[in-house]
Amino acid sequence: MSEAISVLNGATFDGFVSIKEAGLRGMISVRGDFAAASFTKAVSALTGADFPAVNEAKFAGDYAILWMSPDELLILCAYENAQADADKLAADLAGEHALVANVSDARALFAMSGELLREALMKLTPANVSEDAFKPGQVRRTRLAQAAAAVWMLEDGSVEIMCFRSVGDYMFKLLCNAANPGAELGL
């Protein structure tokens, strides 16, 4: 099989926050009935993470479960294991009204860190990303300028941003522009 390469091959930018194209990550899109114990158990058993509540992200080692909508989750895992994990989960959910798809190659992932990252984000998204509203372990499914995106905050206060691979270049330029040195909001 050909060698997989992420959309910007690890591009980085140092502005008033640091931005990095975070490389390849396994991403499994899962839809199903959150009220069904068999569904939540299968997802937690695969990842070792708790089942997230609305707008939450739960982490466990290489794995994370991100809330996407009232019937949709995104599981993050190691890129190499994504297809095997997706197959395993699909087998566990056989007979359930559920859908599992490996979407790793359809997405781009960016990491943003720095004290002022909220200032960079609030230029781009209509979601409230103030300290009171957006905390570690939370996810916001929203848009950044013209592109659909999901943003979640890790335990260390940095954020990861996911978008479609086809808008990966646009997203990187957008984030770099928002984080341009001298463009701090001074809040």
Added chain:
Amino acid sequence: MLRINCPVCGTRDETEFTYGGDATVVRPAMDETRAQLWLDYVFNRDNPRGPHTEYWHHVQGCRQWLVMERNTLTHEVGECHLAKEAC
């Protein structure tokens, strides 16, 4: 710019949403044969100056259909709930 209070995601800008039309329209019974009723259902809409109940789709957020009150004169946004919930 409207600010819409999505019951799932919280308050977001109108740019995350797509308008889905009048939410008060009721489909005639499937065995209805009077053409005028079907014509009204498919094509004819009021264009009120004032309160309006309408569908919005949170297409770039939680992807849920919402039913929202909006005043077409003032753009004032009122009550908003999930379309799958009873009013």
